[in-house]
Amino acid sequence: MPIIIHLDKVLEENGMKSNELAEIIGITTANLSILKTGKAKAVRFSTLEAICEALNCQPGDILEYQP
Template identity: 70%
Template sequence: MPIIINLDVMLAKRKMQSKELAEAIDITLANLSILKTGKAKAIKLSTLEKICEVLQCQPGDLLEFIPEK
């Protein structure tokens, strides 16, 4: 998939564990793991907004487009 989710990078920069973020944005650790591994087919804008709010970042810090060759 050409959209890469850099959630693990932002978590490391903020020195936050996945469990802490999941609790802060009120989603299950399993669903957060799906996002982190790039297996998610979609993400709600409200979820993205909560992640950005907690991690104090912009959506562009989390999402990256890499075209397929």
């Protein structure tokens, strides 16, 4: 898929671990791992909103389109 997830990078910039983020936004670590590895087929706006709020970033910081 040409959508690249930069969640690892943003997490590192914020000094946060995956399990902490999963707990804050209310999803399982397994689901967060699916998102991080690019296996997810869709992301809910509510999930994206929660991630952006927790990491204080924009959706464009997490997602990138590479044709």
